[in-house]
Each structure stands twice: as structure tokens, then as C-alpha cells.
Amino acid sequence: MSTAVDPAPVPRIRIPGRPSTNRRRSLDRLGDAALYGVCALAALIAMAVLLVIGYQIVHGASPAISKFGLGFVTSTEWQPTFGVFGAGTVLFGTVVSSFFALMIGAPVAISIGLYLSLLAPRGLRVFISPLVEMLAAIPSVILGFWGLIVLAPFVQGQVEPWLHDRFGFIPLFGAPQTTGSSIFTASLILTIMIVPIVASISRDLFLAVPLDVQDGASALGATRWEVVRGVVLPSTASGVIAASLLGLGRALGEAIAVAQVIGAGERIKASLFETGDTLAARIANQFPGAITEMHRASLFYLGAILLVIGVVSNLAAQWVGRRFGYQRLVTR
Amino acid sequence: MTEIAFDPAAPLTPTGNLRRRRAFSRLAQYGATGAALFAVAVLGIVVYSVVSKGASALSLDFLLKGEPVGIGPALAGTAEIVAIATLIATPLGVLIALYLTEFGKGRIAGPIKLTLDLMNGLPSIIIGLFVFGLIVEATHGQSAFAAAVALAIIMLPIVARGTQEVLALVPASMREAAEALGVSRWRTVLTVILPSALGGILTSTVLAVARAAGETAPLILLDSVYDGGRVSLNPFEAVPNIPTTIFRLSEEANPEGFARAWGAGFILLAFIMATSISARIVLARRREGAR
Numbered sequence: 001m002s003t004a005v006d007p008a009p010v011p012r013i014r015i016p017g018r019p020s021t022n023r024r025r026s027l028d029r030l031g032d033a034a035l036y037g038v039c040a041l042a043a044l045i046a047m048a049v050l051l052v053i054g055y056q057i058v059h060g061a062s063p064a065i066s067k068f069g070l071g072f073v074t075s076t077e078w079q080p081t082f083g084v085f086g087a088g089t090v091l092f093g094t095v096v097s098s099f100f101a102l103m104i105g106a107p108v109a110i111s112i113g114l115y116l117s118l119l120a121p122r123g124l125r126v127f128i129s130p131l132v133e134m135l136a137a138i139p140s141v142i143l144g145f146w147g148l149i150v151l152a153p154f155v156q157g158q159v160e161p162w163l164h165d166r167f168g169f170i171p172l173f174g175a176p177q178t179t180g181s182s183i184f185t186a187s188l189i190l191t192i193m194i195v196p197i198v199a200s201i202s203r204d205l206f207l208a209v210p211l212d213v214q215d216g217a218s219a220l221g222a223t224r225w226e227v228v229r230g231v232v233l234p235s236t237a238s239g240v241i242a243a244s245l246l247g248l249g250r251a252l253g254e255a256i257a258v259a260q261v262i263g264a265g266e267r268i269k270a271s272l273f274e275t276g277d278t279l280a281a282r283i284a285n286q287f288p289g290a291i292t293e294m295h296r297a298s299l300f301y302l303g304a305i306l307l308v309i310g311v312v313s314n315l316a317a318q319w320v321g322r323r324f325g326y327q328r329l330v331t332r
Numbered sequence: 333m334t335e336i337a338f339d340p341a342a343p344l345t346p347t348g349n350l351r352r353r354r355a356f357s358r359l360a361q362y363g364a365t366g367a368a369l370f371a372v373a374v375l376g377i378v379v380y381s382v383v384s385k386g387a388s389a390l391s392l393d394f395l396l397k398g399e400p401v402g403i404g405p406a407l408a409g410t411a412e413i414v415a416i417a418t419l420i421a422t423p424l425g426v427l428i429a430l431y432l433t434e435f436g437k438g439r440i441a442g443p444i445k446l447t448l449d450l451m452n453g454l455p456s457i458i459i460g461l462f463v464f465g466l467i468v469e470a471t472h473g474q475s476a477f478a479a480a481v482a483l484a485i486i487m488l489p490i491v492a493r494g495t496q497e498v499l500a501l502v503p504a505s506m507r508e509a510a511e512a513l514g515v516s517r518w519r520t521v522l523t524v525i526l527p528s529a530l531g532g533i534l535t536s537t538v539l540a541v542a543r544a545a546g547e548t549a550p551l552i553l554l555d556s557v558y559d560g561g562r563v564s565l566n567p568f569e570a571v572p573n574i575p576t577t578i579f580r581l582s583e584e585a586n587p588e589g590f591a592r593a594w595g596a597g598f599i600l601l602a603f604i605m606a607t608s609i610s611a612r613i614v615l616a617r618r619r620e621g622a623r
Contacts (some may be wrong), residue, residue, distance in 0.1 A: 056461075139600060
């Protein structure tokens with residue numbers, strides 16, 4: 001490990017034009033220390049940034065925290081002109097839109113993972129895998145704009161009436177509104193954003209399932225689906241859950257695309273086809289126009305709530321992943 | 333129940349329960365294939381929309397002139413912001429990766445990895461709020477520099493993790509050879525390890541750039557009030573940029589603005605697709621080579 005091992009004295013050979021061994025040795029010691037110092041400093045900066053982020057958000061929110069306290073979280077009043085603020089409506093919108101995005105997205109993404117890892121012929125796999133990952137590379141502002149112009153009218157004109165006609169007795173599927181801007185449209189956009197993340201992680205998980213176990217199941221007469229159901233899914237369940245949590249974290253924190261299609265509604269409504277708002281989208285929509293200090297502080301308070309939710313879902317994903325030994329879940 | 337006689341000439345076709353299980357299995361396979369096709373179709377539809385509606389907006393004037401004709405200043409501004417962010421994020425990211433691979437055997441490696449993971453998972457709007465409190469409030473104004481700092485925080489974990497992966501791929505024999513020759517640690521890092529990982533560092537930086545170029549949420553808070561009519565590159569004032577231009581135009585219900593937003597979206601998407609596809613191809617080749 002260490003280079004400072006000093007063996008028995010070696011006869012000194014002085015090469016002209018070269019620093020003496022002594023000088024070189026001290027230079028090396030200095031260089032090693034400097035390299036270590038710079039690297040450690042960079043690592044410390046990263047950790048410090050994360051801590052300062054937490055501090056800064058809470059600091060920005062402190063006027064609102066001291067005025068509204070924890071009641072802010074559940075209060076559904078948000079009237080900037082009267083200086084009354086509460087996070088209830090946007091918290092509701094965040095949870096509902098992300099929940100539905102995960103409900104639609106996770107099964108689709110896991111199916112894609114299964115297809116890419118077990119079903120697709122190799123030639124097709126190397127072609128489709130990057131395409132699915134490309135979906136994650138589309139910037140949210142473009143996806144949101146597409147959602148606003150292309151998806152929302154389609155959803156409002158076709159999908160919502162269809163769902164309303166068949167499942168209208170469930171309050172979730174109320175009458176379609178005049179524009180397609182709704183929690184439902186936002187959920188669909190979020191689905192598009194989380195599918196590639198969950199799909200590529202679950203593909204890697206499924207690929208790591210040992211082949212001989214799968215072959216064993218096949219040899220016992222299991223059909224392909226039974227191999228998946230009996231061997232592949234149970235052995236990767238925790239990893240798939242962690243992947244879904246990562247996707248959920250992404251959906252909860254998405255600001256721009258949601259802001260473009262959710263319609264910035266002010267009330268909690270039972271129907272998915274009504275407008276709503278989420279924590280992140282409200283910050284993006286209102287922060288540039290927030291003039292009063294309390295308005296700004298309240299938006300910071302929303303940010304603090306979002307930070308807590310985001311960190312918790314992320315930590316949960318890490319924990320599930322680490323606990324069950326999927327080290328390589330992170331960062332993609 | 334009568335006994336079924338064994339008939340060696342009977343065809344080997346599934347009956348009863350097995351037929352049902354087979355059918356279900358086939359159905360599941362169709363479902364999985366359908367899901368994959370669906371995802372590809374969505375990508376196709378989005379890209380087709382952007383290309384078909386964006387291509388008609390393109391012209392030389394659109395690329396070079398300022399608002400209300402084109403997006404020239406915004407292109408320059410985005411390039412500047414991303415360049416500054418890269419200058420901040422790449423050295424830091426590489427150093428952190430070096431720390432993790434060369435020195436980070438100790439107790440501190442875990443927290444650093446966790447930091448990177450959490451940073452990667454942070455909603456970008458939160459990073460925007462943070463930099464707003466840190467820089468914009470202190471300097472009493474939005475600036476390209478503030479936006480670059482936010483993008484650097486977004487890029488940092490991508491660069492660090494990507495670099496760490498390629499550093500781990502540097503063959504142990506090279507390290508050992510350097511050590512056997514009595515080369516000190518820092519010389520080994522500078523002359524052996526970093527050069528052989530340079531390609532990987534570049535690709536992960538390119539991937540991070542592709543991610544950062546389209547980030548909009550932090551820019552809404554940090555760099556959104558500007559004059560889009562002229563080129564401005566002073567990093568200490570707000571400069572025009574592509575993502576906030578698209579966002580603003582999409583919020584105004586103006587067909588002409590929509591056309592420009594599609595055009596700007598086309599340019600942005602083309603850049604991001606080109607960079608990330610080429611980086612992925614290089615990365616895939618290297619992984620194949622390493623096996």
C-alpha cells in the first residue's frame with residue numbers, strides 16, 4: 001500500500017540532471033499528500049453542498065414555518081393576496097399524480113424489463129434497450145410541451161370520455177373538462193418519465209438471475225411465465241421495489257412537465273380529470289412572480305416538504321437495494 | 333373413470349391444464365412484447381411531433397437572430413451556462429471518483445457514495461431553490477453563473493459515478509507495475525490511471541452535459557428574466573437560454589410562439605439525442621472491450 005517503505009540502504013546513484021533521491025522522495029511525499037488533500041476536499045465539498053442545501057431550504061422557509069407551523073402541511077388554503085398559505089392541495093396533487101403514474105408505469109416498465117432480458121432476440125435487444133433509455137433523455141420541458149399540445153387534447157377528446165362512460169360511477173373518473181390539463185394528463189406524462197428508469201434497472205436485475213435456476217424450472221416443466229412468476233420475480237422482488245421507489249422519487253419531484261399540463265388548479269377535487277397542482281409545479285409556476293416575503297417563504301416551505309419526501313423515497317430505495325445486495329441500482 | 337390406454341401413436345399435443353398454462357404464458361409474453369413496443373412507439377410519437385413541427389420553424393434567421401424572430405442569443409446563453417457548469421462539475425467529479433477508488437477504502441467512502449446518490453435523486457427544482465437562496469438573494473439578481481452552479485450540482489453525481497466506473501476498469505496490473513517500479517501514488521494517478529481512463533471521463537461528462545442542457549426547473553428560478561433580443565454573455569447577469577424560452581412560450585397561448593417553441597425544442601432535442609447516443613455507443617464499445 002504505502003510507498004514510504006524504506007528498505008535497507010541502497011547505494012545512491014546520482015543521475016546528472018535529476019533531483020537526488022532524497023529530494024524526489026520528499027517531492028513524492030508532498031505530491032501524495034497534495035493529491036489526497038485535493039480529492040478529500042472535493043468529496044467534502046460534495047457532502048457540504050448536500051448539507052447546505054438542506055439548511056438553505058429550511059432557512060428560506062423559516063418565516064413561513066414560524067407563522068404557519070405544521071398546520072401548513074394540511075391546510076388547503078392558498079391565497080397569496082391575503083397572505084394565507086397551506087400545502088394541502090398541492091400535497092394531494094403530488095401524491096395522487098405520482099401514485100397513478102407509478103400504478104400505470106411500474107407494470108409496464110417491469111414488463112419491458114422482462115421482454116428485454118428474457119424474451120427479445122439479441123439483435124432486437126441491443127436495438128430496443130437504448131431506445132427505451134432514450135425516453136429518459138427527452139428534456140422535461142419538451143415532454144411537457146408535447147403533453148400540452150399533443151397529448152392533452154387527445155386525452156380530453158378520446159381517453160377521458162371513454163373512461164367516464166365506462167367507469168363514471170367511480171368519482172375518480174368524472175366528466176371531462178374543457179381543456180386536457182388535468183391530474184390525469186400529468187400522471188401520463190410522469191408515467192413516460194419513470195418507465196425508462198424502472199425498465200432499465202429491472203432489465204439489469206432480471207439479467208442477473210442465474211440461468212441454471214431458470215433452466216431448472218423449465219426442466220421441471222414450467223412454462224415461460226411460470227419461470228418468471230416462480231423464479232425471476234421472487235428473486236428480484238426487492239430490487240424491483242427499489243427501482244419503483246427511485247421512479248416514484250423522480251415523479252414526485254418533477255416540476256416543469258407537470259406545471260405545463262396539470263393546469264394549476266387551486267382545489268382538491270375527486271375527479272382525476274380536473275386540474276390540480278403539485279409541490280414542485282407550484283414552485284416553478286409561482287416563484288418567479290412571488291413578491292411578498294411570506295409568499296416566497298411558503299414556496300420554500302413547499303420545497304422543504306418536497307425535499308423530505310424526495311430524500312425519504314430515495315433513502316428507502318437505497319436501503320432496500322443495499323439490504324438485498326443490489327449495489328448497482330444507483331445513478332443512471 | 334375408465335383407464336386411459338397408453339397410445340404410443342398419439343400426437344404430443346398439450347391437453348387440459350397444460351394447454352391453459354401454455355396459453356397464459358403466451359399471453360404474458362405478448363403483453364411484455366407489447367409493453368416494449370408501446371414504449372418505443374411513445375418515443376417515436378414524441379420525436380416525430382418535435383421533428384415534424386420543429387423542422388418547419390428552422391431557418392438561418394431562426395438560428396442566428398434574437399427574439400422575436402429566432403433563438404440565437406438563447407443558443408449562445410445555453411452554451412455558456414452549460415460550459416461553465418461543466419468546468420465546475422468535471423474536475424470536482426473526477427476528484428471525488430479518484431478519492432473513492434484510490435483512497436476511499438475507509439469509513440468515509442460510504443457517506444460519500446450516499447451523498448452522490450442523494451444528490452442524483454434530488455428534484456432539480458430543489459437545487460434551484462438552494463442556489464436561489466445561496467447566490468441570487470446574496471447578489472440581488474439572477475445570473476448565468478447561478479444557473480451554472482445549479483447545473484453543476486446536477487452534473488456532479490453523473491460525472492463522479494461514471495468516472496468511478498471507468499477508474500475501476502483500469503487493469504490492476506498497470507497499477508501494480510507502477511508500484512513495482514517504485515512510482516509514487518500521485519505520479520501513478522497522473523501518468524497511468526487518469527490517461528487510461530480519459531475516454532471514460534469524457535463520455536460520462538458528455539452524458540452529464542446531455543442531462544444538464546435540457547434542465548429547466550432551476551433556470552426558471554435562476555435565469556429567466558432576460559432580454560431575448562440580443563446576445564449577452566456576461567455570466568453575472570441573466571442570459572437568454574433555450575429551456576426557459578420553450579417554457580415561457582408554452583405558457584403563452586400564442587400559435588406563433590408555439591411554432592418557435594417547437595423549433596427550439598427540435599434544436600435542443602437534436603443536440604441531446606446526438607450527444608447521448610454517441611456517448612452511449614462509445615460506452616457500450618468500451619464495456620464490450622473490457623470483457
